[in-house]
Amino acid sequence: MKGLFKYCFLPLLFLSGFVKAQQDSSFVFLKSVKGDIVDFAVDNMDNLYLFNSTDQLKKISAGGDSVAVFNDVRKFGKVSYADVSNPLRVLLYFRNFSTIVILDRLLNIRSTIDLRKQNIFQVQAIGLSYDNNIWLYDELDNKLKKIDETGKLLLETPDFRQLFDDVPSPQRIYDEDGLVYLYDKQxxxxxxxxxxxxRNKILITGWDNFKVVGRSVLGTTGNSMNRYRIDLFRIYDEQMPDAVRGFKKVEFTPTKFYALKENEIEVYRFQ
Known part of the structure; x- marks a missing residue:
């Protein structure tokens, strides 16, 4: 299968043109979650994953109940990225230790992958695949790779230096609706x-809080929330109301907007 992946790589490039549209504000405040919160993630069932100032990870249900706690974070250092796209299989990436930890729904450790033992030494972006394996971009080999929970290499692309004049360095990877999205902010x-x-190269740059949700690409620039409709080739820019501004980080689900402020997450519904 690894060979099939290599030789089926026929680079077809479609530069997506798009139209910009302005939308009226449609943010509706729902609730806030307060506490010692320095970072967070949210899954598609609206469970919150909260990191506190001691790097403890706590999972909170959509109803506000405490579901589980993961205390072994300091064993691996500071979490660089958490992929919670599948609530049953949470990925924590510790970049300083080149380690991926896979947790179950109750935040028990299922598996630990030391990428250095797989001869993978420099990775910025990882993401869960549709079949519960892991996508990552190897910045030394300049290849998109897919590994299983033991670290075994399943698939890899050719060297990106053979494919692009200006080689990307993706910060985020999302597997959504049968496609894999690599985002290089620059x-x-x-x-x-x-x-x-x-399959496509979408000329969008400079977006923060980037995320792919269904057929939409979401992000922020300044005080605007941006949404690119993949099927319509259209960007929607929406000014956030004053109450939403001043956030440290935001997250999206298909219908909700989560904004992290000082020790508080505000939750809004948006259309």
Whole structure:
């Protein structure tokens, strides 16, 4: 299968043109969650994953109940990125230790992957795949790779230096609706299929809080929330109300907007 992935890589490039549209504000305040919160993530069932100032991870249900706590964070250092796209399989990436920890729904450790033992030494972006394996971008090999929970290499693309004049360095990877999205804030969004063929290059740059949700790409620039409809080739810019501004980080689900402020997360519904 690894060979199939390599030789099926036929780079087809479609530069997506898009139209910009302005929307009226549609943010409706729902609730706030307060506490010692320095970072967070949210899954598609609206469970919150809260990191406090001691790096403890706590899972809170959509109803506000405490579900589980993970206290072994300091064993691996500070979490660089958490992928909670599947509530049953949470990925924690510790970049300083080149280690990925896989947790179950109750935040028990399922598996630990030391990427250095797989001869992978420099990774910025990881993401859960549709089949519960892991996508990552190896910055030394300049390849998109797929590994299983033991670290075994399943798939890899050719060297990106052979494919692009200006090699991307993605900060985020999302597997959504049969496609893999690599986001380089300085260059573009690179869209691949599961065989490694480049399907699209979306000329969007400079977005913070980037996330792919269904058929939409979401992000922020300043005090605007941006949404790119993949099927319509259209960008919607929406000014956030004053109450939402001043956030440290935001997260999105299909219908909700989560804004982290000082020791507080505000939850809004948006359309």
């Amino acid at each position: 260059k573009a969004i690179y869209v691949f299929d599961y065989y490694g063929s480049l």
